[in-house]
Amino acid sequence: MYTFLPLLAIALVLVFSSLRVLNEYERGVIFRLGRVIRAKGPGIILLIPWIDRMVRVSLRVVTMDVPNQDVITRDDVSVKVNAVVYFRIVDPVKAIVEVEDYIQATSQLAQTTLRSVCGGVELDELLSHRDKVNTQLQAILDQHTDPWGVKVTTVEVKYIDLPQEMQRAMAKQAEAERERRAKVINAEGEFQSANRLSEAAAIIGRHPEAIQLRYLQTMREIAAESKASTLIPVPVDLLRLLGAPASAGADTKKEEKE
Numbered sequence: 001m002y003t004f005l006p007l008l009a010i011a012l013v014l015v016f017s018s019l020r021v022l023n024e025y026e027r028g029v030i031f032r033l034g035r036v037i038r039a040k041g042p043g044i045i046l047l048i049p050w051i052d053r054m055v056r057v058s059l060r061v062v063t064m065d066v067p068n069q070d071v072i073t074r075d076d077v078s079v080k081v082n083a084v085v086y087f088r089i090v091d092p093v094k095a096i097v098e099v100e101d102y103i104q105a106t107s108q109l110a111q112t113t114l115r116s117v118c119g120g121v122e123l124d125e126l127l128s129h130r131d132k133v134n135t136q137l138q139a140i141l142d143q144h145t146d147p148w149g150v151k152v153t154t155v156e157v158k159y160i161d162l163p164q165e166m167q168r169a170m171a172k173q174a175e176a177e178r179e180r181r182a183k184v185i186n187a188e189g190e191f192q193s194a195n196r197l198s199e200a201a202a203i204i205g206r207h208p209e210a211i212q213l214r215y216l217q218t219m220r221e222i223a224a225e226s227k228a229s230t231l232i233p234v235p236v237d238l239l240r241l242l243g244a245p246a247s248a249g250a251d252t253k254k255e256e257k258e
Helices: 004-016 092-097 102-119 122-129 129-150 164-206 209-223 236-257
Strands: 021-022 027-034 036-041 043-046 052-057 060-071 080-091 151-161
Touching: 004 021, 021 027, 036 052, 036 092, 036 129, 052 092, 060 102, 080 102, 080 122, 080 129, 092 129, 102 129, 102 151, 122 129, 122 151, 129 151, 129 209
Parallel strands: none
Antiparallel strands: 021 043, 027 036, 027 052, 060 080, 080 151
């Protein structure tokens, strides 16, 4: 009986050494004598000792930071741009067989794609239409990484570093735009005010008693102020009489000229 103990111990060692446990987010690509069998998991995986080899692949989303890239936009502005890429493995066999290091390959492809896409747009489009640039980056990366079994889900441009000269020029442009809007608003206010004054003058011309009411209202506003004021009321009829000769003289001169 004791002669079988060494054989039993060896068998147990072989069994335990051939067992692998994969988590829910992991898959194991099995190589049997150098040839790919298939991807297994999750759970317990049984391998043939010295014949099978397993490579673990994580299916979780990978967040990769794309370092700063020096880019010259289409309107010849030098900027520095960085981004972040979110991707995951959808085919573990392709991710291991088709490319040596899918993370490094995706990183290098993201850097070159970021430079080419940002170099093909103008600075204003890069700043104001960032969603469009992100969509274009995601489409290009997803197309090139699909043969590797990699799915690029999202690409986001994080930061755009502008030179100091461009920042000052953009600040001047924004200031000039605000000044233009202020002048337009002021002119619009003057135009509306002139229209209202002309309408008020027409109403007072049709109803002369309205000037008397306005005169009394103005006196009340002056008397309501905290400062000491001296009011000398003058009848409106007297002012009208004083203004009548001047207007009559102007009419007489106009008739003589005619």
